[in-house]
Amino acid sequence: MKGLFISMEGPDGSGKSTQIDLLKKYFNDKGIECIITREPGGTNISEKVRGIILDKNNSEMDYMTELLLYASARAQLVAEVIIPALNEGKCVISDRFVDSSAVYQGIARGLGIETVYEVNKYATRGRFPDKTFLLDLPAEAGIARKKKQAELDRLESEKLEFHQRVAEGYREMAARDPERIVKLDATKTVEEIHEAIISVIEELMNFADALR
Numbered sequence: 001m002k003g004l005f006i007s008m009e010g011p012d013g014s015g016k017s018t019q020i021d022l023l024k025k026y027f028n029d030k031g032i033e034c035i036i037t038r039e040p041g042g043t044n045i046s047e048k049v050r051g052i053i054l055d056k057n058n059s060e061m062d063y064m065t066e067l068l069l070y071a072s073a074r075a076q077l078v079a080e081v082i083i084p085a086l087n088e089g090k091c092v093i094s095d096r097f098v099d100s101s102a103v104y105q106g107i108a109r110g111l112g113i114e115t116v117y118e119v120n121k122y123a124t125r126g127r128f129p130d131k132t133f134l135l136d137l138p139a140e141a142g143i144a145r146k147k148k149q150a151e152l153d154r155l156e157s158e159k160l161e162f163h164q165r166v167a168e169g170y171r172e173m174a175a176r177d178p179e180r181i182v183k184l185d186a187t188k189t190v191e192e193i194h195e196a197i198i199s200v201i202e203e204l205m206n207f208a209d210a211l212r
Contacts, residue, residue: 003086004204005127007097010135011167012156013142013149014186015193016095019135022194026201027091035085038095040073043080049073054153061154067105067119074098075123083127098124099132099173099181104155107169108162131204133197134174135186139163 106116
């Protein structure tokens with residue numbers, strides 16, 4: 001395969017980081033070099049933008065400003081990390097990608113999914129993940145998990161209604177693109193979720209091998 005691009009999506013507290021770590025180990029055990037990155041972030045510039053976006057002191061941030069900051073961080077990540085890694089035949093796993101903006105800013109903030117994709121058409125250079133795993137979790141459960149882990153950032157601190165729109169928004173996105181987005185029940189055990197992810201990955205890799 002000429003690189004493999006995977007994104008992990010889900011509401012806050014859905015367990016993305018755990019599944020990303022397990023998936024990286026799977027690829028490493030297969031001898032496949034794997035790059036892990038996150039959004040917003042993943043580069044020096046993008047991490048600085050992340051600090052602005054998630055700073056709880058920036059409560060006055062306009063929704064469009066938020067969308068454009070995410071797109072700016074993403075543009076740098078795509079140019080500096082994702083495209084070079086894929087061109088070298090590496091696997092890239094991103095903790096969130098443009099689907100997050102479609103959900104958080106497009107649906108939950110009310111800016112519209114099409115607006116988000118139009119802005120990000122330039123940021124992503126038209127590059128979408130080959131496969132996206134959505135860890136579906138009720139908003140209440142996700143926020144309860146996050147509160148146990150650390151201090152909440154600006155978006156995590158939003159009201160429950162916002163997080164409920166996010167959770168429902170992800171389900172809407174999965175229904176819009178069922179071929180790419182694989183929805184998984186995040187209330188299952190870590191092992192069960194990992195096995196479901198690996199099953200999809202192996203099917204994807206077997207298909208790619210058949211095309212060679």
